Amino acid sequence: MSNADLILPLLVAVPILMATAPIALGLRFDRTGWSVTALTTTGLLAATAYLASAVYSEGMVTHELGGWPREFGIQLVADEFSTLIALLVIATATAVLAYMRVGGPRGNTFYAGYLLLTGGLLGLSLTGDVFNMFVFLEIVGLATYALIASGDGPESAVSALKYLILGTVGASLYLIGVGFIFMATGTLNMQVLSEIMPEVLAQGGQNLVLMQAAFAFIFVGFALKVAQWPLHTWQPDAYQHAPDGVTPVIAALVSTAYAYALGRLMYTVFGPEFLTSTPYLTEIVVTVGCLSVLAGSTLAVIQTDVKRMFAYSSVAQFGLVVAAFGLVTETALIGAIIHLIGHAVMKAGLFAAAGVIAVSYGARTVNEYAGLADNRPFVAGGTALLLIALIGIPPSAGFIGKWYIAVGSVQAEMWPVAVVILLSTMLTLAYSARLLEKMYFTPATPVESPHPSAPVATDGGHEGEDGDDAHGSEHSDESAGDVGASAFTDAGRIGRGNPEAVSLGMLTLVIVAAIVAVLLGFAGGELYDLLDPFATEVFNE
Amino acid sequence: MIEQLRFWAIVVLLGFGLFFTFVSAVGVIRLPDIYSRAHTASQTDTLGAGLALAAVALALGRDSMAIYAVLLLFFVFITNPTAAHAIARSAAESGIVPLTDDTEVDVEPDPSTPDEGDSQ
Amino acid sequence: MIETAVAYTLAIFILLAAVATALFRDVLSAIVVFGAYSLGMAILYTFLLAPDVAMTEAAIGAGVTTILLLLTIARTTRPSTDRLFERINVPAVIVVGAFVLVLGTLLPDMYAVGTESAPIWGEQGVLTETPSLYYIENTFSDTGAQNAVSAVLASYRGFDTFGEAVVVFAAAIAVLLVLKREVFT
């Protein structure tokens, strides 16, 4: 396994090289994007699996780019943490392709953007240099803005612009942080930084103040990027108005990768000692996280649009992860990582399910989900399973992450965090139960959907209720009154939507995500063991 | 001796360059309308720039980079009048009426057109 | 002494241009003044011994950014106005002012501009053999290039340049995706 390190640059370079293929082939052929992308991601998945086997059996793998020593060049690092994220990225990217084959946006440029996003995410998770991380942050950002704006509705452009402005500010703040780190130490390599951090702490004075400033900038920048309350405003718009095929990728991977980057910086670069020794630091981080949990969950409860509801739920879940980062204990850190993974799988499944339902059932708001279980049992079943996992009912991915975080908070003697977790579980239960109730226990109302003729999957769904208000039900009732019963076709079954537009791949994605979400719950102990070397190294340095 | 001569030549060129650029700045500020301002902007300023660049070329002397200063001179002399023409033409196209008084203008008058958005 | 005088006048110029850009109501005028700001910035970069950066700023500021901004204005509308400046938004000024003041408290802890006794030069810090020193000493023998910036860009940190190239590529793709075009022209 001596040459496993050669895989690292390939993981970044190959998707980007292949991103040119749809463009070049597009000059001659019409639709090559999907096949090229599928081929690439599958190959990368195999390569990453090989890499993972190397990493988990023999420890960290590094690659010095250009052959320069790490102090002077750039290093790619695959340790237990980053390999897991890389695996998640590439697996999700491959899986979501199954959805896009029929349902997603098409076109060669779209797939070029998709591959760029994949390459950027892999680069972001593997890089071992703080400035290189900025570059990949922006590649990911650019590709994300483009994919969101590839939706047809005019709203998608507005939400993409909002995301662009806030995301750029976030990245710029991170860049300032990098500047302060550089000013205080003169180096940019993460491992070198982690090695000299204790000395900087011991030395104190000017350099330490600069490092604290750097941390402040980086944390605020990532709070923007990860969508922490009150800087989350871009996220619901972006998730709601992105094309249905794109939302699963973005929701599952982009914020996850940003959260990974934050965790990487907090624990590898700054280190636990810095975090605990700086006054008020952990308190602030935990407070920001907890506020996001509460605000996100509360806002999710009052949403009527389903995609928007899931988006606010993401705000809450990432708040939990950030709070766990702030606890600075081994268990909480591992819990945060596991929750990150579990949340990615669940959200990919949920958003894919939302897309499938929008196509096949014409439903985008909570009320329109009524009677789903009778009419589309498979999707409904998958969604229900995923929702249960999201609530955190054992054994599921949602439970295991929260459990470790709660244990970590007890260890760190930060009791309020455990309370917040409990509270957020209640709130998650509230909005999940609303949806479950509609799906399973409310009969289908004879509602003519606001989407009369089977909206194509690429429709961003801008006509759905978009405010934070509770007008949704009124709206539906009004349109019901207006149009009358003309759409009522059959006694029990509702003739809206277009079930034929759903391919097997789309359905499989939802089901597989649900199953994985449950399996992850069982595999929690194994995940803990896999990540343990990383956490031990971080904390015992 | 030659060195002395070069030194003073540079100083004189710089002085004149500064003087003409100063005239240009005064003109840009004092003159009443866009067309007359374009005069000093394009011409006096070009001359001032040219003189200063000549001084730089002289100072770099034997350095091979001196040729850059000469090239700069060349480009400035081609592009500047074209740019001034483009601006004046754009003003004409958007309908800004020049002040064509044969009387002397001694105070800065309010321009007739506040912004060209209104001039259609 | 003379150098600092140049730098201060430049700083004043840049500040004026930035404030004017922020306050102009007419977008076209703001773009034009932003061009002036870019000019001042390029001179300041040059003055701070970063010719490569200044050159990029020149090519980008005078060439690409301004043109793209103008093109956007030409493609959209420009509201006609009678007021020259925006009304100053007082709450925003207060927020921003507080932000700047908070940042200003960092000033005493930052190293003076141009000092050689800073951690990046291996003094007062933890590292002694810093990358900055290494690059200056070894660029020519390592790579055969005289311009240390190019050497770092293309060789030592070639992966950053790779990322940079990908960003440009991604921008082209993104613009095509946003405007829903399949051809490049």
Next chain:
Amino acid sequence: MTADLLNDIFLVTAALFVVLAIMMFYRAVAGPTTQDRLLAVNVLGTNTVVILALLAAGLGEPWFLDIALIYALLNFLMAIAISKFTVERGGVL
């Protein structure tokens, strides 16, 4: 000695050119028409070329002339661009 003195003279001239640039900036702010501002910025561009050349001579870094050359070539691009945009709507492009 003359060499040092000459460098100082170049730097002082550069500083004075910056002061003149600030003077001209008045026109860029006051307008009143967009063309006035454009004109002012165009003059500023020429000034930038000169300032860069003077810095090149004054700091003994002849490479700075490269930057000046870029500005000399691109400065008028902005002028012709805006002069076309201000004419009318995009049809003239």
Next chain:
Amino acid sequence: MSQPDSYTNSDTYSESQVILTSVRIIAPFTLTYGMFLSLHGADTPGGSFQGGAIIGVTVLMLAFAFGIDPTRKWVKSSFIAGLITGGVTIFIATGLFTMALGGNFLEYDAIADTFGIAHYWGMEAIEVGGVALIVAGAVMTLFFATAAGFTPERHGNDTDSARSGSGPEVGRDD
């Protein structure tokens, strides 16, 4: 070259002879200078990025003087696509080549050891072959795409689709 007398008809915008001719004169110089910069990044300031941008800006300059549509026809879409994809491919291929020779990604010394070519030329390869091409192509793409603008597909495909098919629209795709 000379135009009929109805030339000054105020309805039609005509290009200024002066601007046109100066662009004709300046364009070869900017193009040469752009390529010069791309090739000479190693020893003097500037480099492929600035050079590529200037090459792209040359095309922009022509587009301003001659109008965007004629320029768009002159610069083919496949040409720009070739520039961008070619640039990315050359860049990555250089990296992969060094890996194939047993080095790390972008380790030019691998080329130097195997072929005896100086480290310097590896840098030139990615600078000129990679970055300059990508940047030049991207600048043109950004310009032409923004100039073409966005033509919304109104109301999907249910109501009168014939509407978009007539009339001289501003930013229609070609």
Next chain:
Amino acid sequence: MAAERVLVPLSDTVTVRQTVGYAVQSCPGEAETLEFHLVVALPHDMEMPEGQSLTEDAEQLLSKAESWVREDASSTATTIDIETAVLGEEEYLFGPRDYARTFDTYAAAHDIDRLVLDPEYQPGTTAQMLQPLERELESVGLAYDEAPVDRPARHERLVSDGAERFDKMFAMFWISYGFYLVLGDPTYWFDLVTGAAVAGIVSVSLAHVTFSFPLDRLGSPIRTLRFGLYVPYLIVEIVKANLAISVVILRPSMPIAPTMTRVNARVRSGLPLLALANSITLTPGTLTVRADDQRLLIHTLIPSAREDLFEGSLERAVRFVFHGRKGTRIPTPEERGDTEIIGGDEL
């Protein structure tokens, strides 16, 4: 006039935004209140299934347009009234005549003075609507105003014809190669090789762009030489005139006398014209504002500059560059009667 009322028929076109903007801008500022009547006229097929959605679209368009008007008019002091209406729901609108009649009825009912028309106006019908509609509006007797959304433009040809390919490329190659070597180091093999490659690319791509005129193998070098003679002359002229104008500008009273003049130059288009126009611009006191072929529109700042211009010494010098010595034997523009002082509004 106390109030002005404008009728703007809308349809969903790319130019509708500009039309609304024009409608707001074109209103004279004297009126105390402006009334905008934004109407959408629906085509006849109301009974068709999509009729409902057509009405909805119309309402949407109207509400959008209303906010556009508010945005555009936000800076004017006058009060704005906006009325929106959907026309043609009760009537059957089939062709331009019906539309014109409907608008006329509406205009009469609301005492409307003016109608602003979108040049791409197309309510639901597939055929081009504007011209027949204009004709009908005229026959009905309703005053209308077409919004000037996009000006047509006349573009030069980018690439000249293929005559004398070799000469052009040869000349371009050496110009580019020379420039490259001047920038670089002519003794370094790398520069010699890459320079040749670069010059090759430049000559292939730009030779036919730069040389829009056929080259003369003998004439062109001679002209270049004569141009070399012209430059010192020009510089002397520039310095002289600059001193003159500096005196004028720095004097506190600033005795300027701006005038607009038209001069018909006797030089060919293209390079000679550029040389003349730029020389005129470079000599202080005179500024070329327009150069539509041989008719130059020149702004002069001081009387002495104008007299110099009318004597045509620059023109003669440019003719010398391009036509040799015998080209200079030409009467001054003033004697030819090719000069004219015009008012500023005659641009």
Next chain:
Amino acid sequence: MIELLASRYAYALMFVLMGVGMYMMIANQNLVKKLIGVNLFQTAIFLFFVAVAYVEGGSAPIVPTEGAPGAMASPLPHVIVLTAIVVGIALTAVGLALIVRIHSEYGTLREDTLREVRADE
């Protein structure tokens, strides 16, 4: 205080420019101006890096072929800024494309009007 400002003028300028950029993003309603604000904000950061690299009395980072190099500005921040400038222009271009699209969909560039138009739909 004065001495502090004098020796750290570039950083002070950077903070103020960041403030101006942020003000443009918050207070300006026009989307294009917001984007210019983002740009301004970023240039402030570039200034920061360039100032960190600067060495008083040094030379530009172009090493002579022979002889020991004297004091020289650090090339590393310059590389960072170069890359960041490129990233900035890429983001600006995409943002402008988005603005062009928003304008053709909604017919406005002002954020407040945009909010109204969206609320209507």
